Every structure is written in C-alpha cells, then in structure tokens.
Amino acid sequence: MASNGRLSLSSPNGDSRWLGACSPLESVTPVLTCCGFKEYEERTGRTLQSNGSQHPLKKQQQWVSPRKPLSFEPLSTTALILENRPPNLPAKCVQEAQRHRREYEEMVAQARKRELKESQKRKKKMKERCKIEDGISNSVMTWNTEILPNWETLKQMRWVRDLWWQGIPPSIRHKVWSLAIGNELNITHELYEIFLSRAMEKWKQFEDSNMENGDVEAELELEAVGADRENSLELIKLDISRTFPTLCIFQKGGPYHNVLQNILGAYTCYRPDVGYMLKYYAAFEVFFEENLPNLFAHFKKYNLTPDIYLIDWIFTLYSKSLPLDVACRVWDVFCRDGEEFLFRTAIAILLMFEEVLLRMDFIHMAQMLTRLPENLSIDELFTAIATVQLQSRNKKWGQVLATLQRDWRDSGDSSRNSSPNRQ
Template identity: 60%
Template sequence: MVAEAKKREIKEAHKRKRIMKERFKQEENIASAMVIWINEILPNWEVMRSTRRVRELWWQGLPPSVRGKVWSLAVGNELNITPELYEIFLSRAKERWKCFRETSSENDTEGVSVADREASLELIKLDISRTFPSLYIFQKGGPYHDVLHSILGAYTCYRPDVGYVQGMSFIAAVLILNLEEADAFIAFANLLNKPCQLAFFRVDHSMMLKYFATFEVFFEENLSRLFLHFKSYSLTPDIYLIDWIFTLYSKSLPLDLACRVWDVFCRDGEEFLFRTGLGILRLYEDILLQMDFIHIAQFLTKLPDDITSEKLFSCIAAIQMQNSTKKWTQVFASVMKDIKEGDKNSSPALKS
C-alpha cells in the first residue's frame, strides 16, 4: 500500500510539473506574440492583417492585452458610430427608463410601445442577472453591471427595429471585458449588424433556414455518420445552433475558450461560427452516436465544462469548409438560389 501511494504521489508530481511546464511555455508564447502584435502588426494593420504569417498567429489566439483592439479593427465601424453618438443614445435610454419609472400608463410614451418598455426594462434587467452569473462583476453592485445595462439600453434606442433579444447580454459582456465602454458599444452595434447576426436577432426565419441548410451541407460532408444519426431522429440544427449563434458561444463554452473562438470569428467571419459548431460535433461524435434525441439535445444545450482549447481547435482544424469545389459563401449562395427557385431537391441539406 505504501509503495502504491508512493507511485501515485510521484505520478501526481510529474503531472503537476508537466502542467506547470506547459503553462510556462504558453505564457512565454503569449508574451512573444504580444510583442509582435504591438510592434509589427497593429501599426501596419491594413497591410499585414491578411498575410499568412498574421493569420497563423491569429489562429493560435490573441494575447489578452491586444484582443480588444484587434476585435475592434476586424469588426470595423461601417455604421460610423462615434463615442458622442453612443452618449446621445444612452441619454435617450436613461430618459426612457426614468419615464417608465414615473408612469404606470400603458399608453405609448414618446413613441415607445409597451413591448419596448418590457424589452428595455424587464428583459434587460432579468438577463443581466443571468449573464456570467459566476462572475460577480456583472451582478447588481458589481463594477460592470451598470456598464452592461447602459450598452444594452443604448442599443435598444439605436436600433428599435431590432430591440433587445435574449443572448445579446452575453455578447455585450464579452466586449466590455476587452474594451472601454464606448468602444464596446461601437463593436457591439457593428457586430450585430453583420448579416448572420442580424438574421438571427431579428428572427428572420427565412434567412435562418438558409444558414441551417448551408450548415447541413457541411455537416453531411464532414460527419456523415453523425449527420445520418441526427436525421434518423429528425434532430435539426435549430435545436442546438440557435443558442450557440445567439451568444457567439460565450454562454456555451468556458469564457477563455469562447474568446479564442471570437478571435478567429473576427478573422474569418460568420463561416467560423458554423465551423466551430461542426468542431464541437466532431469532438463529441462518438458520444453523440450513442445517444437518442432527448439526450443529444440535452448534451448540446449544456456542453461539458472540461472542454479544452487544444482539443476543440484540433477538431475545428479538421473540419473542411469546402463542399466538392464550393466554399461556404458559394454553397450559401446556391442554397439561397435553390430556395428562391423552389427547387428543394437541388440541395442535399433541404431534402426531407
């Protein structure tokens, strides 16, 4: 027994030493990458962003110290939002909240409907308390609670056509952790204005179905056995993909891993969101093949906590985002055309 205990102790000591060595190496790599990003890449952003060297470095994950800056540059500001514009919409939001508190009337107030009232007050308030609940910083009394409330409130005034949708709070929270308040709002508004996010947050069923159909083309191409298994249970992508896309994986994955997904999403765009989904399915393929409909849905809704960056990104790297000779954008365009023409037999993803 003593000998066995001694062996276990030695084994644990070697394991701790290996983990510490890996962590030290990782920290060294981050420090080295940070110098390159700060001194070489960021000062020459437009020239270097698409080079092979930068793309490879980007894939490995952005150093936390430059993450927010790179995200902002990659997302861009097509909407031309300024910090001053953010302050204007934040002031409007505060006026609206004040007005709602002072009146119990259900009539429109300054053109704001009861639905807007509920969205801007109750839903945002409720969702903030559910956003990264293990992190005190977003809870009431926490240092970022009011900042998160402000950004979400300002957005409902900036885009009343979209309003507030559950899941937005997670996206805003991740941006707040990496950017100053006004910059976080600018990135948030521009991010939600991308075609994929706009389709999901406006609940554009037609566009969402096209994204699901395109996803299934690559699902069948990469993971045919699992694809057929899901088909046998009539388990469709909306059951698990909606939550992943709505929060950009920030609710489904550990925060540090979600940030690394965001890194490459900012590099590659919407395609990477669906590639990540396929990477998750590949990672757990053997487990999922043993499950029925209910257990698959439950598993994908609450992914294991021990999912690691190395394992997931290894699976993502193995996913080929090319169907025959067509890439994601081409397949998506074909699906759009097929649905428009009503020829549902032209796309394998749309077969019943």
C-alpha cells in the same frame, strides 16, 4: 490526613497531594508509587486487596505494553498494524507479525509512489505553464512591435493569420478586436443614441402589452422561428440571460447588463435586415451534411433540428456553452473570419463528440448539446475546426447563404402574389 472533607496524602519528600474523597482509585495510582500501599491503607482505612485479588496497580501494570523500537519512522496511523495486541487477546504469531510488517512497508511504498507521481505531474504542469507564459510574452512583443503598427499591411499575411489562429494574448485583445471589426457602418455616437432611443421605445411597447410570463415565453419561441425584423428586439433579453451565466455580470442586475442590452438593441434597430433569421439554420445544415453525413442522418432520424442547440451556441457567440477562455479563442478568429467561423466551430464540436452522439437518443443528444463538457480542450477544439471545410459543391459559405436568401425572397414574393387578399 483529612482536611476540609478531603484526603491528604504526603509523599516521602514532604509534598502534599489533594485528592477528592470520592475520587476513583485510578486517579490516586500515581500517588501510590510514592506513598506505598500500606501507608495508604493505614491512612484511609481502605484495603487494596480482597479475596486474594491482585493490587489494582499491579493489575494495571500488566496492561502496559511498551512499544517496540522501530528501525524506521511509522507513517501516520497505518503504523498501528505493527503494534502488539492487548493482553486479553491472543498474541500475534511470528508469521502474522512479519506479514503485518510487509503490508505496512507496501503501504509506505505505495504512498511514496503516489507522492512521487503527483510531484512529477505538478512539475510537468508548471513546465507547461511556463512554456505557455513564455509564448504569450513573445507573442505580445510581436503584436505590439511588428503587427499593430503596420496593421493594414500585415493583417492578411500568412504568418500573421497563423499567429492569430494560435490565440491573441489577453492583454492586447481589445486592440486587435477593435482593429479587426473596424467601423464599416460608420456608426457615430449621435447615430448610436438615435437607434438606442428607438430600441427603448420598442421595449416600452413590449412592456405595455402586459403579457403574462408564460405568454412571453411562447411569444419568444414564435419569434425565434420566424421573426427577423425589429420585433426580434424582445429576443435580446433572452440572449443576454444566456451570456456567461456563471459570471453573473450580464444577467439582470449585473454590472454590464444594461450596457450589453443597449448595444444589441441599437444595432438591431440600425440593421433590422440582419435580425434572427432562419436562413442560417438551412445554410448550417448544408455543411453539416457535407462534413458529417452519418451524424446528420442520425439527427434527422430523431428529428433533432439545429435550433435546439444552435441558439445557445451561435446567438450568444458561445458565451453560454463554452468556458470563457475557450470562447475568447473562438472570438479571436471570429473577428478575423466573420460569422462563417461560428458555424465552422459548431460543426467541429459535433465532430468531437460524433461517436458519443451516434449512440444516443433524442433526449440525451439534446441534453449533451445544450450542456457541453466544462473541461472541453482548446487544442482539441481547434484541431477539429481545422479539419472542417465549409464548401459544398464548390460553393463556399457566403455563396450558399446568398443562394438561400434569394430563394427565400423569391418564395416570399410568390406567396404574396398568390394571396387571395391581394388587391
């Protein structure tokens, strides 16, 4: 029946189906199963057969390939390999079907093997993490109940130094670092404000000089080579930008930028004799050659000088070059052993990558040393540090540094005395 320009077909049970007059034949196929072919032809005046061709429904039914029941659950879409081919393609032979089944079973076995391996890795990591957390918990208790209450008595004990070497628990680092650093300079809040004001005046003078950005960079490089007085204040800004750059808390605009800059500025004005001095490079090279003679000669061959990589390592206390957790471990022992440990760490890093560096040229060495691997292992680093000895010809770090300072001072006096402009 036709109604409102649409074709109505009724099923034997009286149900009515509304179909668009221009609907494709495929859309009425479900209806045909109820109405029958002849009734549909009588009502629509359309024939489903022409030139002896088969009924579309019968033709469609030939394409139906019911899936064979499987004795196991297929794994995702990989089970498609087990399906029969469409009728317009050659059917699988028995050998091919068996091969496809074997391939599928192999894929399932490999997937289960990978899943089992990953599960074992996760369990191993979890076990190691629990072990580390238990060790930290026990260490915190030892520090809080035994060491910190008796700091002056126990701080130099061998077992305390060994525990210190393993790393201070993060929750008590601030206490241990404060006690280890102490206040030998007797700095008070009033003294801090005085020298901070002096640093502020110096920075204002630098800003008033109106140097262009390129000139500033050139000036900084010049000062990095030779300056060791209050003029090195300008280098502080450069160093702060290198301090944990990925955290973005010490960079300009960050929450701790001004705090860190003020502390460094005040200290530089309070102790201008410390500054940024070339003598440390010379002392480092003495022990570099002593511990790694082959790599030292390789660096000399390509004229790779310590300032190329030590600026990023030492001047920022490894805050730029090492991940935060590794840097904190270095700081733990730095608070115990002083600046000597920073250079010992530097030689240990070179030791870790010695074989790789020996195969590199200048460019690749400089790139690697200024961008150390982010996955650097704490355990491997401290194992390497333990093998480094800062002793040359029976002289330790402090003695070598004192000798270089004395030589530098004597050479400076000699150059001034021999100056033609001397009055």
